[in-house]
Amino acid sequence: MHWDDLRIFLAVARDGSISGAAKRMNIQHSTVSRRIRLLETQLGTRLIERKKSGYELTPAGDELRMAAGKMELEVLEVEGALGGQEDRVAGELRVSAINNMASSVLMPIFAGFSEAYPDIRLHVQVSNKYVSLAERHADIAIRLTNTPLDTLVGTRLTSVASAVYGERRYLGGLRASGAQPLWIGVECCAFHQSWTHAACPDHRHSFFVDDTLLTLAALKQGLGLAYLPCFMGDSASELERFRQPDPVHDLGLWLLYHPDLKRTKRIRVFREHMVAAVRDQSALFEGRLPQPSGSAF
Incomplete structure (x- = not known):
């Protein structure tokens, strides 16, 4: 078995659909289907079954999901341990951000990062819901909250009024x-x-x-x-x-990531870029821009 095949299988298992997994991993729908069939052939058993509501795991598929999830955590730890030793800042970086921010005030900041680090392939994903960083739904989540999960680490960028x-x-x-x-x-x-x-x-x-x-x-x-x-x-x-x-x-604007990735260089440079860029626009986020006087009710 190849780790890439297991990553594709995990994406299907978590998303419940071939198309959703393909979108998440930025590959073709046909590629996902082919790799799943190949994995089933190699293991000699069915891993997923198609239902009216989507794809469901077979008992064998559920066992593989748990085993592959453990492998994924090991890979995550290795990436974190070795990531800080990279001489060149490169690789994939998946950032999950809130829709109203990603499409407006954060987009120029993302564009500036992409220009400064052209070897990092930045994937911006929009989600207003919970994103599991431990399961690699994203590498970084930018969220509005005053109670971030204690299983994650990160930086409070500013307050949003x-x-x-x-x-x-x-x-x-x-x-x-x-x-x-x-x-x-x-x-x-x-x-x-x-x-x-x-x-x-x-x-x-x-x-x-x-x-x-x-x-x-x-x-x-x-x-x-x-x-x-x-x-x-x-x-x-x-x-x-x-x-x-x-x-x-007021709500805190947090940049969150998994503890095992805190030493990864591309995570570190993205965090530093976001801290500096948001600081420059703190008045906008905190509602401190001059306002015309008007009567309130």
Whole structure:
């Protein structure tokens, strides 16, 4: 058996689909299928079965998954031990980041890193959910949290402030009429959902969104008020703060990675690049940019 074949098998086992594994590993769907069939031929047994809901592991496949997972941890330890001895910074680096950040404020930072280290093949993966770094879903995760997992190590890059925003003309109408504001029903994350429930105790919403980028788009249409991270709200010329940031809503922006990778040079240089770049834009993340004065309700 080849380790590359086992890596492909683990990707299928974790994702539950051939296409998902192919996307994660950046290889062709046909290549994944062929390597799985070859592995089954070498072992003389079926490893996965296709069901209506996707692919499921056979008992033999489940045993191989556990064995291959142990091998993967060993490989991870070797990479960490030897990675710091590299003379040339090169190799694959997979970074999982939040969608609204990866597509906006973080993209110029990623681009700057890629330009500075052209021999590192940077893969940016968008995920707002839990990503297992131990199972190599990614090498680094950039997350908003005040309680990072104690099984990971990392760096708190900055604090991310949030405020309540509305479209400028919509807020002007509210101020002129004195009417009660409408709140957009936000279901993108537990943070914004709980803050919205507290700000709008009757929970009466006529419009709902489940993604922060959708919240931004809805606000621009004048559909009501909503919480947004200040790096998004302050960058949108159509929007204005309805309420100023409250420190109780601050979240830590963390760069997290597995302890066994902390000595790997490409992890180290990426961390150093992110720390410096985010520090230069700390006012944007922390909501400290100058704001025009306006009345709040």
